[in-house]
Amino acid sequence: MALFSIPDIRIAGLSACVPQKTLSNHDYKWIKLKEREQVIKTIGVENRHVAEPGQTTSDLCFQAAEQLLGELNWDKNEINLLIFVSQSRDYIIPSTSTILQDRLKLPKSCLAIDINLGCSGYVYGLSVIASMMKATGIQKGLLLVGDLSNVTSSYRDKSTYPLFGDAGTATALELKPGFAPMQFNLQTDGSGYEAIIIYDGGVRNLASKKSFATKKIGEGIYRNRLQIALNGIEVFNFSLREVVPNIKTTLKHFGRELGEFDHLLFHQANRLINETLRKMLKVDPEKVPYSLRDFGNTSCASIPLTMVTQIREKLADNPKKLLLSAFGIGLSWGTVLIETDGIVVPPLTELETSASEQTQAESH
8 A cells, every 4th residue: 555654744724716606406407306305415415616617627726826825925936836636627738737837927947737636636636745845845835626527517417417516726835844744545446447437538539429429327317428427336335445444544554543633524425425434433523524515526626625614713723633535536545644733724715707707718
């Protein structure tokens, strides 16, 4: 297993941005009222923020980053590393991180890279940016993590459409000798890659006329090959099989106890999965915050979004010990144990439709 520790990296702050537009699952007319109520109860999602046409993940991450850097009062010329984690990049090429480096007016000395990850993306992203900063001596870095999952969800697919929300986040990190280490345990099982997948549009299956043909997959599930396919049973079984052992192995390896952590932050998969995991670990509900009800499953943005919307004041005011557990698409999953010492956490912001107009004009 990829068990490793990275010392001397401090989270200075984090922020989150969601689209202004909201949808209520109570208004989801594709399924009947009784089934709709059951779906809401099972997944725990009542409302979601969804992007308007023309809005992108990079727009959300840009606004989150601008807000955070302003609150931190950081000199942008001192930021020499930018990592963008997402499965909904602006273009096939070039990388979105390079576009964000320019939009944020970061220096040309800034190293900018993309990472293509979804559900596990925040934990994996922290491992990459912390490793690079420690190895290179880069003093300040910016981790931008987010996704627009609704763009590829079919309205007539009850297994995906009520679940996903859109969000972008920014996490600022700095090199600080002597700061408590981040302790990671990351795992992968690519044999389950089809559990969450968009079949066409990549190089393996180029988009064609057939890609747009909507087909019935099951009762209440219609989609085409350019829309996300989710095997709920396989994801549920994977989560219950792998997540708890990963967490327990992490704690044992680093000589830690679950009870010492102030909060356990799960990827917001769905309420049934997350509550089952919480009960398996015997963790009190007040230690496990949720953002599912009002934001849905926001893919790789779900953990930082939960931190901003649910425990913002606690993070800003006091030192905290946090256990972050992310799992899903890939299949990939992982745990990180981190400590904070009072960090900058601005309130959640919303991206108005007009905020993306300039970006739309530039894309033509």
